Amino acid sequence: MAYLLRGCSKALICIPDLHIGLVKVKVSGKDGNVILRGEANEMTVFVTVTNKEENAYNARLIVTFLSDLRYIGLDKDTLFSCDASKDSIGQNRIICPLGNPFQSKDSVTFGIKINVQSLSADIQDFKVSLEAKSDNPENATTLIDNYYETESIIVETKAAYGFNDGRPSTAQIEFDIDKPTVDVSREPTNQREIGQFVNHTYSVINKGPSVVNFVNLDILWPWKVKKGNSTYLLYITDLKMPSSTQCNTGDIENPLKLEAPVVEESNATTVEGEIVTRTKRSIRSLRASSEQLCPEEKDCPGSSNALCCPIKCRISQLQKGGTADIEIVSRLYERSLVQGKISALNVTSFANVSAEIENYVNGDPLPKSINVTTQITQPAEVTDESLEVWIIIVVVIVTVLILIAAVILLAYLGFFKRAKKEQLNKEKAELAAHGEQLLKVSNGD
Known part of the structure; x- marks a missing residue:
C-alpha cells in the first residue's frame, strides 16, 4: 500500500x-x-x-x-x-x-x-x-x-424484399377431353398415370441492404375441382426449396401415396451451392396431422371450378442479394376433368410474402403478392372452312395445269398454224378479187 x-x-x-x-x-x-x-x-x-x-x-x-x-x-x-x-x-x-x-x-x-x-x-x-x-x-x-x-x-433494418418472379413450367397445356393423355377409366396407380406436369415456381428476393430473417410465404394452391365429387385438380407430387426453407403442405402432398417414376426419384435442385433432395418427407416438409386432407379448403379467388388449399412456407434467413425459389411440382389430374366434363380452364395459384419482424423499414418496393397461371385449353382443330380453302386452291392449280397442257398439245398438232394458213389464203383471195375489179375499171375507161 x-x-x-x-x-x-x-x-x-x-x-x-x-x-x-x-x-x-x-x-x-x-x-x-x-x-x-x-x-x-x-x-x-x-x-x-x-x-x-x-x-x-x-x-x-x-x-x-x-x-x-x-x-x-x-x-x-x-x-x-x-x-x-x-x-x-x-x-x-x-x-x-x-x-x-x-x-x-x-x-x-x-x-x-x-x-x-x-x-x-x-x-x-x-x-x-x-x-x-x-x-x-x-x-x-x-x-x-x-x-x-x-x-x-x-x-x-432496411430491406427491399418481395417477389422477384412467379412462373409456371408451362403457361399453356393442351388437353383433349375426348383423348386424355392417360387412362382415365380407373384411378392412377403411379404418378405417371395422373396426367401432365404443371409446376409453379415462386422466387423471393432480398435486395438489401439488411438481412431479412423469418420470411413467411403463404400460397393458395388449386388442388381440387368443384364439379362432380370434388376430386383432385393439381395433384402435388413434390416440392423443391432451399435448405433454409420449410413448407407445410398438410396432407395434400401425394395423398394417394403414389410411387414416382424411377427417372424422377433422383429429382434434385441446386440452391446457392447446396443440393436439396426431396426423397425424405420428414426433411422436406413439416407434416400436419388431420383427419381431413385440407381443413382450411376454400374457393379459389375468381374461379368457379377450383378449390384452393393453403400452403405455408417459412424462409429462415434471406441474405442481401439472395433469392429463395420454391417450386411446387404437380400433375394435372386428367380423370377429374373428364368426369367433370371440363374442357378448358385457367388454373391459378396465389402467393403472398411477409416478414415476421414488424419493424422492418422497406426500401424500394417489390411486389408482396403474385399469381401464377397455367391455361388449360382444347387442342386446335382443323375447321370445315379451312378445308374448303385448301380444296379450292388445289382445284385452281389442277385447272391451270390442264389448260397449259391443252395449249401445248394443240400447238404440237399444228392447230394454231392451220388457222394462220387459212387466214393467209383468205387475204390472198380478197386481194385477187380487188385486183380484178381495178382491172375492169381500167378497161372500161
Whole structure:
C-alpha cells in the first residue's frame, strides 16, 4: 500500500477524482447512433477520462457491451491496449489501463472500435456502459461522474424484399377431353398415370441492404375441382426449396401415396451451392396431422371450378442479394376433368410474402403478392372452312395445269398454224378479187 502514498498532499492515501467526460459514438465513421443492418460494419465509442485530483493508482476504464458485439481495438496508437473478457452475465467487457499512476490533472482521449455485424435479429437497440476505477478509492461525493452510459444506439433494418418472379413450367397445356393423355377409366396407380406436369415456381428476393430473417410465404394452391365429387385438380407430387426453407403442405402432398417414376426419384435442385433432395418427407416438409386432407379448403379467388388449399412456407434467413425459389411440382389430374366434363380452364395459384419482424423499414418496393397461371385449353382443330380453302386452291392449280397442257398439245398438232394458213389464203383471195375489179375499171375507161 506504500505506493498509494506517492503524490498525496495531506492524507495518508491519495484520493483521486476520476471523471468520464466527452463520450461520442460514430457508426462507420459518421456521427450518429443509428446502425443499419447490412451497411454498418463497426462503431467507435470515443471517451475522455480525466483525473481531477490526486494520483490514481492502477486506474482503468471498464467498458461493457452486448455479447453480440466484438471488440476490434483502439482507433489510434496509444501507450496501452485493452484486454477483452466476459462479465458475470456473459456480456463482453474490455479493461483499458489508464496509468499506474494516472497522475493528477492528467487526461486521456481515445476511441474503442466495436464490430456490429453479428447483431441478432431481435435486437432493436442497446447501450454501452463505461466505468472509471482505481485501487485507491475516491470520496463518495465524487463517484457520480465515474460511470457513464451512452444513449440508446438504434438498430434499424432496411430491406427491399418481395417477389422477384412467379412462373409456371408451362403457361399453356393442351388437353383433349375426348383423348386424355392417360387412362382415365380407373384411378392412377403411379404418378405417371395422373396426367401432365404443371409446376409453379415462386422466387423471393432480398435486395438489401439488411438481412431479412423469418420470411413467411403463404400460397393458395388449386388442388381440387368443384364439379362432380370434388376430386383432385393439381395433384402435388413434390416440392423443391432451399435448405433454409420449410413448407407445410398438410396432407395434400401425394395423398394417394403414389410411387414416382424411377427417372424422377433422383429429382434434385441446386440452391446457392447446396443440393436439396426431396426423397425424405420428414426433411422436406413439416407434416400436419388431420383427419381431413385440407381443413382450411376454400374457393379459389375468381374461379368457379377450383378449390384452393393453403400452403405455408417459412424462409429462415434471406441474405442481401439472395433469392429463395420454391417450386411446387404437380400433375394435372386428367380423370377429374373428364368426369367433370371440363374442357378448358385457367388454373391459378396465389402467393403472398411477409416478414415476421414488424419493424422492418422497406426500401424500394417489390411486389408482396403474385399469381401464377397455367391455361388449360382444347387442342386446335382443323375447321370445315379451312378445308374448303385448301380444296379450292388445289382445284385452281389442277385447272391451270390442264389448260397449259391443252395449249401445248394443240400447238404440237399444228392447230394454231392451220388457222394462220387459212387466214393467209383468205387475204390472198380478197386481194385477187380487188385486183380484178381495178382491172375492169381500167378497161372500161
